Amino acid sequence: MEPTIYDVARAAGVAPSTVSRAFTKPARVNAATRVRVLAAAAEVGYRHSPQNRSLPGGRHRTVAMVLSDITNPHFFELIRGAEQRVKAADATLVIVNGEESERIEENQIHDLAPGVDGFVLASSRLRDEALREVARRHRVVLLNREVTGLTSVALDTTSGCRQILQHLASLGHRSLVYCAGPPGSWMGAARWSALSAGAEEHGMTAHRVGPYTPTVANGGVAADGALRTGATALVAHNDLLAIGVLRRLAQRGIGVPADVSVVGFDDIFAAEFVHPSLTTLGGPGAHAGRLAVELLIDQFAGRAGAEDEQIRLPTELVLRESSGPAPQAA
DSSP states (O other): OOOOHHHHHHHHTSOHHHHHHHHHOGGGSOHHHHHHHHHHHHHHTOOOOTTOOSSTTOSSOEEEEEESOTTOTHHHHHHHHHHHHHHHTTOEEEEEEOTTOHHHHHHHHHHHGGGOSEEEEETOOSOHHHHHHHHHHSOEEEESOOOTTSOEEEEOHHHHHHHHHHHHHHTTOOEEEEEOOOTTOHHHHHHHHHHHHHHGGGTOEEEEEOOOOSSGGGHHHHHHHHHTTTOSEEEESSHHHHHHHHHHHHHTTOOTTTTOEEEEESOOGGGGTSSSOOEEEEOOHHHHHHHHHHHHHHHHTTOTTTTSOEEEEOOEEEOOTTOOOOOOOO
16 A cells, blocks of 8 residues: 555654645745654655645545534534544545435435545434445444444443433432433434433433424423423533523523523533523534544545444533522422
8 A cells, every 4th residue: 555644644753734744835844843754754655746645545635524403513613623634634624514304414425425535424313224325335434423333433421421410419309301302313312311221320210301403492492391390400402402491491580500400412612601601511522523534534544443433532511500409399
C-alpha cells in the first residue's frame, strides 16, 4: 500500500495537518519541524505531488455528515469536531439534514453517494437492516447510534442514566417520569431502557409519557403529560424539550426545583442560560465528531477491524439549578 501523510505523521510524531502544511504551505511550518517531516517522509517512502490524496483511498476527498435534525444545537459540537478532522485530512465535509424522517435520510444518502467517499450518520432514524444495507454499499460510521457489526461512536448511556438516578435518589426523589422523544430514536430508547431498568435499584419508580417531537415548542404538552403521573422528577429526552418544560411549569406556577426537578440530555449551550439553569447529562461532543471521522478514515486506509468497531464515550452529569430535594409529601 502506498504510504500516506498519516504514515509520515506517525513517523515524525506530528499531526497529519502539520505534514500537509509542510508540503503545501511550508512557510507556515517551523523549519525544524519541516526537516523532521521531510526526513520521516523519506524514511517511509512517501512522495508528495499535487495529485497525492491525503484521504486514503478517497476518490472525492469528501465526507458526508447526515444529521437527523440540523436545527438541534446538540449537533453543533459534533459538526465542529468532524470538520476539524476532515480539514486535517485536506478533505471537505458536506452536512445535510435528515429532517427526522427515515425516507428523507435514505434519499439524502442515495443522492450523495456518487460524490462522496463515506458517511457519518448522526442519530440516524433508519432501521437496523437499512443501515446494514447502506454499510454494504458505502463506508459508514454511526454517531449516537449502535448496530451490531457496524462502526459507531456513542455516549455510554447506561452509565449516564445511572448518574441521573443516583443524583435524584440522593435528593429524596422516589418517582421519575421520562418525556420520550421521536419513536425512531435509538438513543431515546436506550435512555428509557437504562432509566426504567435502574430505577428500582435506586428505590424509585419510573413512568414514561410521549413520544414528543424534541423541541422547545413541544415542552408544554410534555410537561402537562408528565405532571399527570405525580412524579417529583422529570427527565426530558433532550435539553430543547426540557427548556420547553421549564417554560410551561413556570406558566402554571409550579416551582422548579421546589415542586418538581427537571433534568435534560445533551448539555447544549442554552442549558446554562435558561432560568432556572438546567441540570443535564452531557458528553464530549467535539471529540465524538472527530473520532467518527477518524474511524471513517481508518476504513479508507483498509485498517483491519475498522468496519465493526463500537466506541462508547464517558458522560458527565452537569448539576445546575433545576434539580433539588424532593418536595415533602402533603
